[in-house]
Amino acid sequence: MSKYNPDSQRLFISDILNCRDLGGMPVSSGRTTLDNIFIRSGSPALISDKAKEILKTHGVRTVIDLRSVSELKTHGNPFEHDDDVSFYSVPLFVGNPESDNDPVMDFLRTHHLGDFYVMMLNELGPSIVKVLRILKDNKDGICLFHCAHGKDRTGVIAAIIYLLAGASEEDIITNYKISYDYARFFLDPLIEKKSDDMKHTLRSDAINMQILLDYINKEYNGDIRIYLRSNGMNDNEINELRNRIVKP
Secondary structure, eight states: OOOOOGGGGBOOTTTSTTOEESTTOBOTTSOBOOSSSEEEESOGGGSOHHHHHHHHHHTEEEEEEOSOHHHHHHHOOTTTTOTTSEEEEOOSOSSOTTOTTSHHHHHTTSSOHHHHHHHHHHHOHHHHHHHHHHHHHOOSSEEEEEOSSSSSHHHHHHHHHHHHHTOOHHHHHHHHHHHHHHHHHHHHHHHHTSOTTTGGGGSOOHHHHHHHHHHHHHHHTTOHHHHHHHTTOOHHHHHHHHHHHSOO
8 A cells, every 4th residue: 555645745835836846756666756856836926025035045946937928928927037947838728727618628628638639749749859858957956846726737747747756656646636635725616606517627637647547548659658658758868757756
């Protein structure tokens, strides 16, 4: 039985939406992933100046914004022009997820979020690899990656990192589905305003991550490295990224 407890990874609960360290995840080597390397969260556009300083004091020196161009333009990012932080915008959504008329959001009226995650894998491989290369290369301080609520695009990147590290599917699903619990105080009022066929888009139901993992098992024999190679990462890069989060 796994000893994984996602609560042990939570950071700054009262200040930053769904903020978590990727350290402390049990992996197949018998070790756990390293603390203070990568953290994930909801959008820092939702946080106060105080929370921004908390993240910087904690050691964040690189921020990767996974939101769409329209989301960044509309809501901004407090780190975008911060001289103390290396900021990257790498959209993992083409369009506007805040519009229910967006083609992807319309797709989600009749599909699981997990089907969208598979779409991301298939259509945005170069962008996913770009994110992973930034995480691999930036060794000055902690790297923070985020989307809007820290559950979907952020969840896919976290799942890839954990697969590479050797985490179990059970623990990856637990890490994913807890997002709704951590963010529901913020998400539930938004869910109330959604039509019934769109309410699921603001949750993190376990089936979504299971769909993604099943797809990786089917198409890549359960080996995320095959996917990464197919999108341009070489073995040295893959090993370097893994060694950033798990001791060799």
